[in-house]
Amino acid sequence: YGDAVQMILIVAGAVICLGFGLYHIGGWSSFTELVNTQRLTTLNLNSNGFDGAGFGLLPMIFGGIVLYASYYGCDQSEAQRSLAAKSLSDLKKIIMTASFLRFPITMIYCLAGLIIGTLALTTPEFIEQIPAEHPDWMMPIFIINYLPNGILGLLLVAILAAAMSSLSSAINSLSAVSVEDYCRITGKTLSSETSIKVAKYAGVFWGAVTLTLSFYAGDIAPTIIEAINKIGSVCYGPILATFLLGICTSGITAKQVNTGLIIGVLSNIYLWLYQPQIFWFWWNLSGFICTVSIACCFYLLSSKSTNKPFFTARLKLLTATNTTALIIWFFFLLGFCFAIESLLL
Template sequence: MSWIDWLVLIAFLAYTIWDGTRRGKDSDTIEGYLLANRSMPWWAAGLSVMATQASAITFIGTTGIAYVEDMRFVQTYLAIPFAMIFICMFLVPFFNKMQNFTAYEVLEERFGLKTRLTTSGLFLISRGLALGVVIAAPSYVLSLLLGLPLNITILIIGIIATLYTTVGGIAGVINTDVKQMIVMMFGLVFCFGLIWMYLPEEVGFDGALYLAGSLDKLTALDLNFDLTEKYNVWSGVIAAFFLMVSYFGTDQTQVQRYLTTDSVKNARKSLLLTAYAKVPMQFFILLLGVMLYVFFIFNSAPASFRASEPVAQTEQQVQSEQQILQQYETAHQARKEAALEAVQSRNESTQQLFVETDAEMNEARDAELALQAEIRQADVNDTNYIFPYFILNYVPVGVIGLIVAGIFAAALSSIDSELNALTTVSIVDWYQRLIGDVHDEAYYVKSSRGVTFFWGALATGSALLMGETRSIIELVNQIGSYFYGSILGVFILLLWVKRATGTGALVGLLSGMLSVFIFDRLFYNATSGDYSFFLPWSTVPESYTKAIEFLWLNPVGTTVVVCVGVIISFIHNKE
């Protein structure tokens, strides 16, 4: 990056620290620090909800998925409007009536302290694990963009987020999230417009859609019901409904946002903002990834979007590298010519030729990635490097700094929210509950700041130790799917099963977690028709695939918790 870009980035980061910490003076009570005295406007809370989920993972991972695959990932978000309506009808009034600090306080009155601590403990584990990923994932590509060592970018993100969250509390978090959301959206819209502008005049936006459609890149809906497919309409509407209700309705990172509003009406409005905007936003980001693919048909692109390392080491690898790159360049040029001819004539023969040349180019690209994997002796994937490559090589000077700031903003907006939520659960559900309310407000505010610093340091440390992930956005959803369904089941028992007992809820929760683990490790051999269970450290044969994909773990966990909880409660009540 040029010195102008560095100046823009440094100015943004400095403003973020100032903007987040200046609200610290309003956080002199525990309610002020953790809930902003329930005085935040609905639109700010709503934008904070969106910014928390629209992290750097959304910037980098979603565009990469659309580039490498298609737009079917949008189906994961189809359930959001239905989930938001459900939460607004049932959970928001309940939480508002209880006037609680966390989503898990309400469990103790019906189910006892053990259930409350177990559920909140699962939240701490799940979000603690995810937070390391949220810091580490964008750091890899930011290190490429900035030309800095990986450890330095991790420390920059971790330290800045921890600093202003520790000082400013939830008011500082929401205040910075609003600005960060604006910067994020500017970066996405600018890149989309830039791609459109760089397309050849004879292609244009209409031609780009024609080419993308010819390659099935615009496929957004899959109506086939298949538990082994990650993304289809059924997993997006049914399985993801459980994920989204649990995430937005029982996860403290989201619940805490609408607990900062002053009424049920405003809490609902903050959630409905996400209901209206989230699916179109995700569709736009995926379309940006597809447009990137069309852009690189007419502009130079490397066989691998990763950095030049690793280089070939043996003579045979050198020869293979040269042969692959020659094949790639030839296929890339042939694809460009075929694309121009296909757009101009738009008949079946030219379209088929374009599809064939695209397949040849991707065959060479896959061979290059396989060679890199052989040299590294590790799985290699460049999905998370595609968008950063475009930023570095095609975005004008000055704007690069602003877009990189947008990626930083996306990372920070997720980290600060999780830090604040982890602190709230740690203090309210554990520390304050177990030792009793024996200290004054100043003590608990000071303790909250100390706990925020602890979680920030722990997450930053774990990010430093974490390996690079294959698809960062999928990994976060997979981590969440291990926990969300089971936690949702406990809340269903709380709200709609009047005879449910604490023993039933606790045994159901543990049973749900066990069932999720079992189904996640269940594999299917399509040739023999056999099902096999593999432990996490076992080697899974290539002939086996997942029996059910991760989104379906959410309804599995919920169903098992409710069923086991009802049965155990019936037995307990009978005794």
């Protein structure tokens, strides 16, 4: 519920920033005259993501499918939100709603950034306050200098609350998984009081780890959002493969799947360190394929591989109506992105 309230505050804050950005830049007509039209190109058809160029269409589609399937289907923090739903039918409606609303919300964020970025590039005193090595400072500087005091305070609180919420979700997820794995490995059954106490200690530990790693996050990518997705792309593909192998197969063992998981993550780390020309969105797909391939190879090499049927029918897919709606929505978004420049200008 806290995440839901903060989402409303953040989206409302983005709309407010968009409105005040337009006001200070002189309105929509001034924005369309001043905006750098290269910023309106949303689909890069000239690169497949293997030549050092980023954000090509193919890696965004294939890598993005794996990334978001893993995030919404396997991520512990997302699972916690799913468990807050009243029923399974409500959860299905929530996920479908998120599928359709994610793009409009992201569009609001991007448009707000585009307007405020245009304002910064045409306002010398504004651009001088943004360090070249910290482009993420643009929005906080705009909020502080261009918004009225009441709204300024509300947005700063919303940003801090959202940041704390994201951190608390991640640390709570790590803590929950640590306690669960500890009980599974040791074979112990902890009482409710003891498990909560152990979870608190685990939370402190993971909080310290997260704080330590945050000092090095700035060296991973130019912006925070890119750094987050770059780190996630190392693991999301192998994680999705692990979950699907666990759900859709019966004969394969945990050791075989975990071997594939480790090799899948290591292969992505290799691509990160030694193949920088490969766009990191491909890592999601490559890690997924590598994990499935390695796990299946070990399964086939095992003398016990024929004892059980490999595939099971436990994976429930979307209904035909939902699948059709999502496919139509996908092609609509592609068409919208192709036409966005003409629509905005």
